[in-house]
Amino acid sequence: MNSLKFICGFLVWICLGTAQGFPQSWISSTNQSNISQDYVMEIWDNSRGLPQNAIFAMERDNFGYLWTATEEGLVRFDGKSLKVFDQENYPEMLEQTYYIFFKTDGGIWATGDRSIVLIDKNIKTVVDCSQITDKTWIRAIAENGDGGLLIGNQKGEIFSWDQETFTPLSFWNPEIPLEILGFYTLDNSIILVGTTQGIYELNLTTRQSKLITEQSFRALKIFGNDNRLYVYEPDGGIYSITKDYQLDKVYSYEQSQGVNPTSLIVDSENSIWSGSLENGLIKMSDGEINEMIFPELQTYTVRKIIKEKDNLYLGTMGKGLAVVRPAIIKQLNRKELDQKNIKPIYQASDSSMWIGTKSDGLYQLKNGKIKSWKEQDGLLQNRVNTIGSVDGKVYVGSTTGISIINQATGQLAGYLTKNNGLKSNYVNVIFRDSKNWLWILTRNGGIHYLDEKGVFHLVELPEKFSNTRFISILELKNKQLLIGSISQGFFRFENDQLIENQPLPLTPGEDLIYSIYEDQDGDLWFATHGGIVLFQQGEFKVLRKQNGLKSRSVFTIISDGNSGIWTTNNFGIQYFPGSELEKFKNTTDEDFQITNNFYNEGHGMPNSESNGLIYPSSLKDYSKRIWIPTVEGVGIIPASTLNQEASSSFRFIWDDLLVAGQKTDIKNEIIIPPGEKSFQISFNLVDFENPDQYSLFYRINQKSKQWNPIKDQGVLNFTGLKPGNHTLEVKILREGKLEEVNSLPIQVKATWTETLAFKILMFLALVILINFAVKYYLTIRMKRKLESMVNQRTKELSTTNGQLKKAISEIENKNKVLMDITWHQSHLVRMPLTKAMGIAQLLNQYSTYQEVGLSKEELEAELIKTLEELDQMVRETHAMSENIKNNDG
Incomplete structure (x- = not known):
């Protein structure tokens, strides 16, 4: 019934318009433009915690939470998680479908059909409005200037609510029947009332009301900001309202015909935004109209919009909440490589980018143009494992040998296989060192190189390494070569002489060295199938998943050249500050937790799963961007991301205390009743930019130096805390740097049996008992x-x-x-x-x-x-x- 009622109300303004319907395409004056993939859209629907996918209202509260109203309850969003407020979990609610939000200093007033609710972090007040909604429903709400509210219903009545009493507004006496469509508060004393019969001004100071437009004017939506005020009229279009209440048409009926009026807003730059009745968004600025198409939303109507800086929050009909923000990780945006399983990425000396794929051959990006090579073009195989170059030739390694391409002409210049001396046609690595030697690593113990004169050499290895598979390589600062293998650790070479072989302290299944990194101290870091292995002064240390890695496997380690390293895995990208690497070097704590930032599809990656067992497994180009190959395209970390200052737009908020099955709002202190041994404290880190960039730790005893990592960022459970006064502290770190420490006093009440008096009595009783026992024993004896x-x-x-x-x-x-x-x-x-x-x-x-x-x-x-x-x-x-x-x- 609620859905039917809303749909009927929503159709009112449609019925008020002409019978021509809405056009299937924009008129000639309208520009159409697609949004590029420089944005990220995150969908929060009923598969991710939203109780229902139709959003009626959206607003931020005074704590920074984003609230949405759905048919199945109110929903609070902190940027990372949703919390549902419905009658099942909050029985004080009289309804769970709300349609209008009105923000005040005390919180957000949400209106249902016959009740209103004040929300601000949690539910604060519920008001039964059934006595003013007989055979009607609430349409508008505003403050009355005396600490109470004005509530308008669909029948055109306005009531003042003061001290829990409803009284009709004495100076609201329109001359003809009308429907109230909405309120708009200009200041503490002036409220505009949009109706089906014009716009009225309510002056709360003089206690007068007056009609300020023609009665034939249907004010479907009054909207604006501190600088501009507009009204949407279904027959005329969008008008600006001047200070003396003059109406100036800014967009005609034809220009605004596709606008969804319930979604109209004005942003801080005075641009008008609206959801399109057909698809996407409409932006109106300086007389121009642009449609923005979001493929993710397809034909879902956008009903509510909040725009904050570069972020958009879209409440849709049927798709839930869509959060649109600039992508931190960019994408290549070339259709030829879209959805392709990307393998090695290499930059040649002429700055051209060479991209190998798993099954679609080789691509070259140069001067904005793209060129490809496949088997039909002479490539040995469409699967590319590795790419390198020397002397104007690009070497493309596969499982069937190496294809050689003339870099200047793009022509195939030859092949290199077992017939030419390779130990195996399965080529894993092609690498040019500082001597201009081109190293080629294969299966079956194959280490080869072409020297500076192009002469082919096979490096002789001991017989026990004849079946070793070599998969990674690094030239150290001292010009030695380090070669990684599967199951045989790393090999150190001086020129072409093997001087060291060192296995890693991993199980045979884990001992795969995907990538090698040498830090500024000369210590070595290995990306392996068993975590990140540090080799320092002849000793090994292993950083594993339980220490903060997102995945058991780490495919690449690459320095940003500034302050940290970037790693890839099956779930995305992790960034580790250099300060955290130093902590790991110096710690003896086996439970050490490394602070990091994490990035995945939600930050712009085409797919969270990156690729490994290729060379290069990542690439930093000449402009210092880092290219990441994934199973569905190329992710690019811009130099601006590498050097940007961390945003401080987050808020830490204590949320609920759950004890004995009852939830209470946490304010300044919590008190645990006597006899309750278990309780739960929830909190939120409100951040809509990058909620995954934080590491949180807690401790309950200030004297303790041990901080415990918080796995689930929203909940802490305590059992058996001793009676008395305690302080819970939560420490927030970002990129290894301390942001803030939040404290919460906790008072655990003692039962009579836990009080000091009882303990003293028990002690005295025990002394007496012992004395009696001793005497009794001595007497018996x-x-x-x-x-x-x-x-x-x-x-x-x-x-x-x-x-x-x-x-x-x-x-x-x-x-x-x-x-x-x-x-x-x-x-x-x-x-x-x-x-x-x-x-x-x-x-x-x-x-x-x-x-x-x-x-x-x-x-x-x-x-x-x-x-x-x-x-x-x-x-x-x-x-x-x-x-x-x-x-x-």
């Missing part, structure tokens, strides 16, 4: 030791207790024996003791003992006797005790 000691003591006590019990039992037995002994002895002792005590008493009482009938002496004698008996008893008792002791032992 002590308990076990004590248990062991107790058990041991218990065991000892148990043993002692048994012994005590036994001892007690024995003691009791002994006590019993002793008691028995004591009892027995007590009875035995008591009697003499009593007796002795009695005698003692008698002696003590001498006065009365005479009554016993014994004398004192007898009593004493009796006492002594009794005491001796007592002594005997005591001895016997002691003897019994000793006997008990001995029994214990």
Whole structure:
């Protein structure tokens, strides 16, 4: 429905015109001219990221992005990549088809049928306009001077939008029904309204509107710049509008009949540009009209145009976005060589250019004329491998020998094959050295030369090189010759004597020396099937694809004579500044990334695939242009390209933060929520001149000296970044020179478990736990030791207790024996003791003992006797005790 609505609207102005239709050819006053191949057209359509190939509007925002409006969404372009804004990815959008762009200081307002969107790098505001678009749609938009907007619809109504409220414009009261076709803002207070019934002026200061043309004037498109103002009227043509609103016709109806009015613009040089309704572009300047045909667009209508200096941005109907810019790499632009598979290119002493092809023979360019030789003209073969010359003769090498052409007359002068002494008819190299010797290199170990007298010589080589294929050659500064081979490295010759053979540190499949270069320090560089090999002071270093080469194979190395070298490969041309070569010489980093500029079809090459295994594999002519053979024509690097200063027209912009599935616009700082371990940061390098000329590196830790190369220039992914404050830095280099470093603060929020307080608590808890564990361990250990000691003591006590019990039992037995002994002895002792005590008493009482009938002496004698008996008893008792002791032992 949106497409039908737009088509219907687009046909309105056609219906307003005459019924004569559009002519199939220009009138006699119109000049026709084709654009030469000095331009490059890059098409961005639905095969390259555009959601749909019909473009309704185009404008640049305040960040430098180019925005286009398609039926399937808004598209942002940075010169290298497209980003689509549609309802699927940005659900806040109420529609995804927009038709009109209006640029302001705050961004671009895009109008759909019933909503408007403010875009500036990203979507900033979405406004629902359904209440003012009942049974109609939006046709025009402008600022109202009070911070709001004026919105005009197809029914001829104008509304003011302020603070999210729509109100009809009180001073807009046209006398008759009309349709609004567009607004044009003259200044902050004056807006011109183009309608089907004339042009009106809205004065926002006086709050008045007035008709400034005839009501019969249909202002289909008002357009202009700061100097000129024009209007297109389908019946009359193109008029200029003066300051006092006078209309002066500048191009008649007949002159402007093929113009697509929706595309009309005025460039900075006051030329009018338009897409042609038939084909290409129309440029109107100083009364002249020129049609510019672009074969790439065929019959696709150009609907929108932006012109900036030498660049054109074309929005088409059905072909998407076409970017037209001057070619950095030029083309030969000779139909005879167009689309030809070009092999060697050689410049003779008379400045004529000789170009060999894969299957179409040999061509000579001289004084603007072209001449060719093929097999039917006497050439040995239409396939040309190498070209050289000496003494006015051009030698053309092929797989069947050498054809010799007289340089002055162009006549075939003879042939040189195996019959004349060549080791093989498969000729790879023809080269003239400083001694005027013509060297001829072939398969089967063939190294030959014609000396200054034209005498043919075959260089004798060791038998092991009899099957070697020689494919490249270079005369060094010391006049030695270096010859490259397949699988046998390089050979160094002094005159015609082999003095060195050195294999390269490559696998057999990689050891193909396509080209050789000697730098100002005398170090050697080899273009090989395995990268670029440096030979410096007897040591090799290899620069491979992972170090920044676009291709594994490098076909040529050629100096620009100024500050760097140019190399070719299967994907285009790479330029390496001399400063980067020095860095590579001195680095020990295996992950070294070499800064370079890259050029391909997008910069003017007829085909990105260049040719190798030929000699010369590239050529710098006498005017210092570099000629590159490709599979579809000749690419030429002008001297101006070699010496030009790099453009600084680029902008680095932080774009989106993607975290937890949500995108947010990056402004000054990004904050990563707690618990989110992965996030993505996108950025853009906005450059519409040569977006491939930059090398980007990043680091996340400013203390680190290591910069990481950015492979995908638009996205950086991070995982597991520690909580805290970080700074992301992106470094931009061009041709090895630092352009700028951009920084972005990143704050990673910590979860409770990642905070310092939690870590301190965890540390304290750990200390307590360790302390408890140690104590518990020591307690258990002590308990076990004590248990062991107790058990041991218990065991000892148990043993002692048994012994005590036994001892007690024995003691009791002994006590019993002793008691028995004591009892027995007590009875035995008591009697003499009593007796002795009695005698003692008698002696003590001498006065009365005479009554016993014994004398004192007898009593004493009796006492002594009794005491001796007592002594005997005591001895016997002691003897019994000793006997008990001995029994214990």
